[in-house]
Amino acid sequence: MRDLFQPLELKNLELPNSFVMTAAADNLTGEGGKVTDAQIIRLAKLAKRGVGLIITGGIGIHESARSSATSPNFDREDFQYDYERLIRELQKYETKIAAQLHHPGIWTSYYQNKRGREAVAPSIIENDSDYLNKAHLPHIGDYHPATDEEIKEIINYFAEAAHRAQIAGFDAVEIHSAHDSLISQFLSPITNKRSDKWGGSLQNRCRILCQIGKAVRKRVGDDYLVILKLGVEDGLKNGLLFEDGKRIAKYAAISGFDVLEISQGLQGNSFEEMAIRPTNNKQEGFFRDWCKEIKSSLYIKTIMTGGLRTLNQIQNIIKNNETDLIGMCRPFIREPDLIRRWDKGDHRKATCISCNKCTLALRKGMPLACYKDTDLNK
Ligand SMILES: Cc1cc2nc3c(=O)[nH]c(=O)nc-3n(C[C@H](O)[C@H](O)[C@H](O)COP(=O)(O)O)c2cc1C
Known part of the structure; x- marks a missing residue:
């Protein structure tokens, strides 16, 4: 069996091991989207403690992708120089780093309206839709269905942001097409009601994703690693089903992406309907079946994410x-040195209990950390 703790070749990169810290928003970005020392210290700690590949929290591709004044962003050249500071620090270690590139679509409306702009989305959604009914997010403000021109601009913004990440020194980029992102909104029949070439049939709903893949590939060249975080099923009734998600994965595999991180698309209101589900012994690896099926049917590398906590189970998955x-995401928030601990022979399960207090704290504007032993109501 392949040793998870040994180096692994991924395209032209050598990762020190097969473990990935998946994207985590951190509430540590400075005003206007500046990279902060606190952010660099957090990521360097993970790199120092041996995670193979770190994926940053979602970074906006353009001003229209901002959902707050402190959203991380990659829309201007000066951010490129800013991220170079982060990269210089991480290059001291063998760990590789990918920038997650993101547009939240409809979920930017609250902030965009405050700045006098409308948000863009695939379509107008009924106000009483289950999808919009999210208690933890600000109300949806004014938005409009993206015009043909705006869609083409968004495709181009993804390509330009990927190029900036490459110039800044990131080893790879990950395009965010899961968890309510604008691309998930295009993929889902709940949020995409269009009847033009960007909506309707699955192939049309998938067009923006495939064009982003091709545009990014053209901009960064053949050798650069491009990952796609793909929501292959929605967490809501009447949403995208796995059979369609599997076909989308197939289209993605021929549109310039090298690796698929398998996750879910639109999210509901409760943690059970989100990619940050609670875990128990039965629910470890909650997206395992999706990833396994895609891995066995497509010639593309995969990242399996979601509730993995036990080394023995992880080794069986690899076997x-x-x-x-x-x-893994939440386990590394609690234990940045988990990989080193397991590698040294302490194989006890990750101590993260998926209580989601890390998420609840972010919602209160607190910095990313494990708050398992903290009373957040105080
Ligand atoms: C606090 C927090 C922030 C997250 N931020 C992002 C993000 O910016 N982009 C993303 O794709 N996923 C994000 N995720 C989801 C994780 O990357 C991962 O898909 C999910 O937590 C399931 O993995 P886990 O069970 O190992 O935590 C976040 C998760 C948490 C807990």
């Missing part, structure tokens, strides 16, 4: 060739 890489 059965269900994925190439293992993604």
Whole structure:
């Protein structure tokens, strides 16, 4: 069986091991989107403690992708120089780093309206839709269905942001097409009601994703690693179903992406309907079956993410060739040195209990950390 703790070749990169810290928003970005020392210290700590690949929290591709004054952003050249500072620090370690590139679509409306602009989305959604009914997010403000011109601009913004990330020194980029992102909104029949070439049939709903893949590839060249975080099923009734998600994965595999991180698309209101589900012994690896099926049917590398907590189970997953890489998020927030601990022979399960207090704290504007032992109501 492949040793998870040994180096792994991924395209032209050598990762020190097969473990990935998947994207985590951190509430540590400075005013206007500046990279802060606190952010650099957090990521350097993970790199120093041996995670194979770190994926940053979602970074906006353009001013229209901002949902707050402190959203991380990659829309201007000066951010490129800003991120170079982060990269210089991480290059001291063997860990590789990918920038997650993101547009939240409809979920930017609250902030965009405050700045006198409308948000863009695939379509107008009924106000009483289950999808919009999210208690933890600000109300949806004014937005409009993206015009043909705006869609083409968004495709181009993804390509330009990927190029800036490459110039800044990131080893790879990850395009965010999961968890309510604008691309998930295009993929889902709940949020995409268009009847032009960007909506309707699955192929049309997938067009923006495929064009982003091709545009990014053209901009960064053939050798650069491009990952796609793909929501292959929605967490809501009447949403995208896995059978369609599987076909989308197939289109993505021929549109310039090298690796698929398998996750869910639109999210509901409760944690059970989100990619940050609670875990228990039965629910470890909650997206395991999706990843396994995609891995076995497509010639593309995968990252399996979602509730993985036990080394023994992870080793079985690798033994059965269900994925190439293992993604974890909440366990590394609590234990940045988890990989080193396991590698040294302490194979006890990750101590993260998926209580989601890390998420609840972010919602209160607090910095990313494990708050398991903190009373957040005080
Ligand atoms: C606090 C927090 C912030 C997150 N931020 C992002 C993000 O910016 N982009 C993203 O794609 N996923 C984000 N995620 C989801 C994780 O990358 C991962 O898909 C999910 O937590 C499931 O993995 P886990 O069970 O190992 O935590 C976040 C998760 C948490 C807990």
